[in-house]
Amino acid sequence: MRILNAIHSQSIGGVEQVFRDYTQALTMRGHEVALLISKNGNENYSATKIFKLKNFAQIFDFLKLLLIVISYRPKVIICHSRRLMKWMRLLKFFLPQKIFNYHTIAVNHGITFDTSLHCDFIISINRQIKDLVDKHFDQKKSFVVNNAIDISQKYQQKKFNNICPTIGIYGRIEPRKGFDVMLLAGKILQEKNQDFRFKIGGFEVSENYNLTTLKNLALQQQIIDKCNFVGVVKDKLDFFLDVDILCVPSREEPFGLVIIEGFLYSTLVIASDTDGAKLLINDQQNGLLFKNESSQDLVDKILSIINNPQNYNQICQQAYKVLQDRYSLESLSQNLQNILAKINND
Structure with a gap:
């Protein structure tokens, strides 16, 4: 499946790390994953395709987003930032989904979820956020996916310094x-x-x-x-x-x-x-x-x-x-795959 994994004004931190983890987890399942990021200096990513927004004026960034969707034709757009979630409402107006055949997914990284309601499906990172979302959204299109991490280290017993920790x-x-x-x-x-x-x-x-x-x-x-x-x-x-x-x-x-x-x-x-x-x-x-x-x-x-x-x-x-x-990347990959299968059958 062709997927556009999107973040805006990315910086070092938890949301940006989850954005990276989604890219890796989806690629593990054989999906073609392109990235949409801001051109702001924090651009150290690896992917087959990387699209960059100038992060200067919203109207120009949105117009570029339109061109990217028209040219790349993703089946799914995953949004990790509130501004992109807000733009999804406009995107559907200018690029009707029946013609361009795509779905939008919001990833809620916190309890402020209002902009995620503009997307077709919503992923929340814990049950509490999902419960809040479900009061305003179709529960069948709302999911919980815990964050994960690449388990790159084996367990190594430490010598605990209890004198001066x-x-x-x-x-x-x-x-x-x-x-x-x-x-x-x-x-x-x-x-x-x-x-x-x-x-x-x-x-x-x-x-x-x-x-x-x-x-x-x-x-x-x-x-x-x-x-x-x-x-x-x-x-x-x-x-x-x-x-x-x-x-x-x-x-x-x-x-x-x-x-x-x-x-x-x-x-x-x-x-x-x-x-x-x-x-x-x-x-x-x-x-x-x-x-x-x-x-x-x-x-x-x-x-x-x-x-x-x-x-x-x-x-x-x-x-x-x-x-x-x-909380392994394999677990994240499987959870995302299950959601994409449901979306594909929607």
Whole structure:
């Protein structure tokens, strides 16, 4: 099947990684997958065909989209960004589906789903989002497909440093990711005379909340000497080499791709009890959950594993098994194939 996998204004992050994973998962099934991306500097992709929008003026980008669909004639257009989902309504007007014979699929990466209703089918990354969508959309055309990851690493037992653990965090530098929750936890750990190191990675999306903001917060908590700010994490394997605990203190997280990356690199994950984290982590079994926004509860969970180091590798091993069983690219590929079969028969 000829598929146009589309994203707009792509950047480093979870949505962009899922976009890449869909490309790989669909290609695994023998589909011809072309990419539609923005010409914005983040263009390191591999595909037989790559179409680029200039990301300058919406009207010109939309006109180019029309030309791409006319020339490439995809059977399915998969939209990973809200702007593209909105354009699908106009696309159907200018290029009637009965003539051009295509279907549109929206991938909901978060709880804001209104623009996805412009597409013919909707994929949500968890059950909670699907339940919200189904109140406004045909349930037979609404699906749940969990995110996945390429299992490129074998499980490798780590030697847990419970004397001075390195606690890692990375992601979009913004308030909802909870960097401040972790930094306050660092202050509490220091007051309890527990030694530790923070390894902090991330990429900036705002001038008002950035790496400098995090450094100032670390100064305020008087733990700047315990923080290693590593910037954008491009090499995940290198990042995880000396990380004992991955902290995911997000205030909201519909899935939490970073959590299964922790599973992949045999690292214990402690996450706030968001919908995404509760989907992935069975508390005390394959990771630890703490009360959302509670730095004190985060500290309690960190100390619980420090004081019981014998549980560390057992939890990490179980997390890796969960990853293999539920969140592999093969699983994603099969789920997408099942949906395409239903669409083809629609």
